[in-house]
Amino acid sequence: MTESKKPEMPPFMKSISEALPSSFDVLHVPLTLDDAHVHLLYMKTVVDGLTLQQSIIKPFYELDDERKFGAYIQGLPNRLDPPQPDELLIMLTSGFVLVYADSTYSILEIRKLGNTLQGPTISETTIHGPQLSLSEDLETNVSIVRQHYHQPNLYVETHQLNDKSNMSIALLYDEKEVNVDVLRRVKEKLDGLDEPLIQSAGELAVRLTSRRFTLFPTSILTERPDRIVYNLTGGKIILLVDNSPYAIVLPVIFFDFMVSMEENYHTYVISLYNTLLGWFGLLNCLLLPSLYVAFTAYSPEVLSSELTLTMAGSRIGVPYPSFIEVIIMLFFVELLTEASVRLPRSINAAATTVGGLILGTAATEASLASNVLIMIIAIVAISTFVIPMNELGFAVRIVRLLIILFTTLFGLIGLISGLLLLIVHLTNMDSFGEPYLRIGWRGKRSEKMVNSE
């Protein structure tokens, strides 16, 4: 044996090795020193080489004895007994090392951590409050939550998706606060998932809802650790997904989408004012284009006569009815918004300015849109971004088209009935058994307090 350059692989390891594809990163490393033989089997690209060197290879040469080394391996905290071969294969692809030492197989987790860097918050920025978002690594994210929430009641359950990605997800909840029914439902949903590939938290959140055609989100996607903790104390369930900087918050009600974390970091009056601004923005964004159609086409008597004449004057020469005007201009703004999301950050400010200012001016100069409408569209475009959670913003952008359609057909009555239908729809919805339009009457103080019953 000592004569051979490469020692023979033990049979179990050999069978595993054969089951693995012959890609360049599958490594079988035999360690040999005098009589001691140890075999390592791992995938180079998912295993942290430095930790492997420090905790396995270096001790082997220092201990200089196969039996002692075997005992050392047995004592490592990240050691597991090898499971069934097919499960073992998945573990190898996610950063485990199969070790054969002292005639026993061990499996050690020496995972190369993913992107553990916490980036700055992007979609939910606040002025005060934490500036860093979640990282893209599951364990780091769990530790971030733990560091924000020092409670023994915080349960973390891990789970592995059954799809091709075999992604790990973590289920976090405060055991004392959580609604057991909702928890059961979420777990059932997770087990029943039947999707070939899930890659991100957003995708998982969509797959967890039972309705296929749904407009309003039934869970919040957040990147803010403080929002996660805020929701944990409120008895919600948090789903963390590996390789995704977003967490899913379940179950949600409509009013959760109108909460900006900024509100917790200001005095009462200021945060109330901010909340009202948010609601005002929501209503603006939802109703203003339809109100324009209603006032210009159906009910000019609602406005004062000066305003009516100004509106009539600004529409002089516009060659099509006001609802077409509104839809065209809204479409432009949607294009602008989408373009500014896609464009690299360095030029998107320029693009929106050019698009917004020049298109607006040119449209009125060419009398393709009225001045009043340009102003309304600008207000609407800005209001969309006042809504704290942009998932709701997306939904509202679509709903307002439906309300415009109703208003075009039936005037102010149509606007009201469209709004009524929207409320009926929201009332009909639920998020994991929780009524969507439930009003949380609990005060902020009692919401934050961890009280056991």
Add this chain to the structure above:
Amino acid sequence: MSSKWMKVAVLSILLIILTSSISGCAYKGVDKRAFVVGIGVDPAKENGNKFRVTLKLAKPIASLKSSTANEYELLVHESDSVAEAIRFLETREDKVMDFSQTKILALNEDLLSGDLFPLMDYFVRRGDLQLVLYVLMAKPTAEDVLKAQPPLEAAGENSLYNYFDKTGTESPFVTTTFLFEFRRDYDTKGKSSALPIVEANEAGTQLTVTNSIVLKNTVEPYVLTPTETKLFNTLVDGAGGYGYKIENAGYKFMLTLDHVKMKIKIHTNDGQKPRAEVKIKAVGAISESDKLLKLKDLDHYSKISGEQFGEQVKNLFVDLQEKNVDPFGFGLKYRSSRLNTKDTLDNWKAIYPELEFDVKMDMQLKSVGAIE
């Protein structure tokens, strides 16, 4: 295709057909409407017709900054009834006439005597005319008042509106009467309605609103003098203002009243003459005087101005009583505070000519208007 999808498809096609058949009946772009801002009614000039109806249409302004003056169009037609005239006038304009912004109804003086119900009927009945439009009496004719264009009238505004909606001038000389109010007071037994009189000068560049006219179908209209108009507005609307002249005990004051309140109580005890007790509380200051006034004598000034003010009010009451009109609604007060029988109204008709007015003034002057 599954049956579920089939259902959805059929339903959506049905919905599109149905909704498209509903649409279109009320959809009328704001630029395709001609907004009527004022209606004027005069007696017809030609024989055979009854009314001469003037419509004032506002022209939409494309840019407020570049336009210097307001542009209006006046359409005139004579006919036997207001409704017929308006129907004819609608054919003179390519756009739909929109009466929803109409706020002025100008009536010629000659139309105001006699029964006004047939004239008012059309305006009250028509759904798109708002009942909150302002009714006024026009002098010399309604057409002239609608035609008048004061130089200060900026593009996009209507100076007649500014008189009455209290966004502009708030003078105690201006009586504001809405259409619903006019009709209600005209119809109510025991109350008369009052209309402002708007006078246009000959050049059509100025409007004056200083007088009012009191109307009731059974009696002749009574025109209030400017002073009476001012007192009437002060007491009814509680609106104050400048220029209440007081001459008493050797003093000559002009008062500025901020706040006036009136309470009426009618006493009809047996064996006594019927008596209306009117309590007036007025708060104000002296704005002009011919003598040096002392702050410590303020109570004295209050007393003497109260006496004189009460006298003026009493004279107004008596004047109106003589003309058998009742814009303050003493009769309504009587009817509402007595058990209603079939004789209540007749009783009041007997009482009113003999009613004695007992004005109790509570004048509270707060300042002499100058620092010693």
